[in-house]
Amino acid sequence: MNTYGTRSRSLSARAEGTLSRPLLAIAATSLVAGIVFGGVSYLSRSSEHETHVEGTAAWWPHLVLFTLVAALVVVVRRRGHHPFRLLLAPVSITAAQRLVRTLRSVLTHPTALLRLLLSILPIALLVYSPFRIGAQILGGLDPNFTVNAWGGPTYLGAMIFHYFDGVLLMAAAAALLNLLLLPSKQATDVIR
Template sequence: MLFALAAAVCTVILRRRGVEATIQLLPAPLGTTAVRRLAHTLRAIPHRPSALLRILLAVPAMVVLVYCPFRIGVQILAGLDPNFTVNAWGGPTYLGAMACHYLDAALLIAAAAYLLNKLLLPATHTRTTDLHR
């Protein structure tokens, strides 16, 4: 249902605003500094061959950052089924299973963010408003 809603919104924007506005929606969930760092790394590929390696190594970390919130949501919804947590590795209770899954997701997200911080090139232009965030 949510996918259909997102597809409808993107279709309306595409028809009203054009392709350029639709492409600008892709980095919308990211912060401005993250978008600048990713863009700087992508633009550096023709000049620095190591930038391509940086991007290839960063893709799994980006996938983890996208997948973990989805996985947490699945765990919340699945936890509503009383039989789902019976053989959970966090324990037979809902709280034990959720604590282990959230700890696991938090560690994965932290490791992925650290890896992306080390792999992506620094942003080229920083505004003074971004420094205080």
């Protein structure tokens, strides 16, 4: 029996299941700032209503994306992973450990600086996405905000599309960071 593999899986499952307070605080702050921004945007809305332009809703591309995501969720589920737990991975203790290890290794690891430079965009996307989602909560109450949005012109349709796109972008950013950041020290200790 491979005790290292079993131990590695149980340690990583425990670490990924625990949320990092600093990363969670960054995400929550971004979300709250977005809600405030959306509220200010709503309060300064125009009294003139824009007209809906046909073809701006993007229902068909999103239906294709939704089908692909549903298939991916089935594959992930069959491999024994929990898709919703994976969504929390960017704010997990493991993610925080990997980021800190990569930052600390800039002078000692040959690829750490390059890894950090390539990580700037996905990290920025993970910080910005909760802001954008928050902005849409109150900003979307303005009819002009959703009139030509994907899923618009209704609030519900526009929000479903925006949140779906946000989750997809965050998942892509998290997957890219998973490839870029150095493994956590805990994971490397188990491998040895």
